[in-house]
Amino acid sequence: MSEKISFFMKKYQERIEELLLAVFPEELAEDPTVKAAMYSLLAGGKRIRPVLMYMVADMLHLDLSVVDDFAVSMEMVHTYSLIHDDLPCMDDDCLRRGKPTCHIAHGEAFALLAGDALLNRAFERVLTAVSKNAKTASAASYFAENTGILGMIGGQSIDLSSEGKKIDTGRLCELHEKKTGALINASCLIPYLIYAAENGEDRKLYDLIHRFSAGTGLGFQIKDDLLDVQADEQVLGKSTGKDERDSKSTFVTVFGEKSAQKMLDDTYADVYDALDELSSLGWDVTALRQFSDVLQNRVQ
């Protein structure tokens, strides 16, 4: 990782880590649900969604404080989804980010409640953002749509109902567009929606950010599926080879490793293309380009 991108990521990661420390009121620090939630929230996630959100916000010359509430909420939603996904009745995973999953460390009941508490708290923050700045209202609605049944939860539902079944390419893409893509997409487009509320709509700009975010979401999932068969469990920090064992429909189990690798390369070609177009319009995409390189070549 180049020093420059490392500097770029660090700035955003430090910002989000500090905000995450304060998501629950201090007087609740000893509450077992809060403890379980904080255990997972601070378990060393890569903060990809907040980092993307901050990078797009910076590109659009927004004050980062305008997206802080959304960045925090996005990471809280991502974390709750992992906690619930890891539960025995779902993926039944014991290892996450190299540590015992929430229900292993805090018990199933508190893990369940911790997930609920994180989702609810995320919306408390989103509503705070709207109260502070009415121009974030459409970003808030977009957030909610992408985290719910029309977005991430909808994707999990398709995923769960497809286990052990053959699904076609269209359904596989819909699954991942929703399950992984929705949060990544919202992370990139929330800054645009706030920008548009302040400066008026810019269709071309929207289209390019959307192309970038769609490719980034799809690429993220293909890479995840590839890592499930290629990565070292120790480095990855979670169990590998599970997709095949669980009869999951992934880009690797459906198309094979070689085709999935080709799809990843094509997807990233499009991501870089969208960034080039943004650059030609005068937007500084240096950080986003370097971050894309990091995501494409990650080993965990």
Next chain:
Amino acid sequence: MSEKISFFMKKYQERIEELLLAVFPEELAEDPTVKAAMYSLLAGGKRIRPVLMYMVADMLHLDLSVVDDFAVSMEMVHTYSLIHDDLPCMDDDCLRRGKPTCHIAHGEAFALLAGDALLNRAFERVLTAVSKNAKTASAASYFAENTGILGMIGGQSIDLSSEGKKIDTGRLCELHEKKTGALINASCLIPYLIYAAENGEDRKLYDLIHRFSAGTGLGFQIKDDLLDVQADEQVLGKSTGKDERDSKSTFVTVFGEKSAQKMLDDTYADVYDALDELSSLGWDVTALRQFSDVLQNRVQ
């Protein structure tokens, strides 16, 4: 139940039932998560929270359509909390409202997702309300606070961590103020907050509605605890005698049945007192008074 109150309740119940039918987009009707959510949402709940919300809104001469989104969201949050509460890792209940619980009928994984989907969708609706009418912003924040770790989830967390332990009266009251009280309280105060945003604050009015809602919330829980030992399982529609078996701290297990009955009577004396004061200020509390009578004397 007198015919008059029956008419009053019916009007609101029919309004909420119709709205609940349409909480998810029609194209998702076949999604298994949506099916599980709708199974529980339409399982014949008494709609106490929406009815209270509508009654207070009517008393305050609000257009009922202004609170519709909140009434629907409140019932969705209540339903999700029941679905998650009934899961094996929580209360492990098989019977709810006289029917198999959600996870018995739809499996644990979809029950979990259905709960998540209902919570998320509730906030989608709350954000829609704020988009339509900026004057509902503080009601929206109040909603979120009462459903989360500072409200209902916080109460569930105390409940769960108190199982099998002796807790003092203060802690028992905090538990129930949050676990049951928070949603009932918010149901009554959301119409006030919208009223206040439109007409200016009225401290006396706030205090009286708050006294009414606090008593109604407390009374509801004491009655629930009494029904656990007094009711017919067939009529109640859920398992009885569970509190003792599960070593739960309830008003009955802590104070005994006789004292709990006395507390219920005292609490309702205060509820009627608050209603009398509202009435003397010129507000029409006919429906609320009759509904309180129904709640105090319910058998399920």
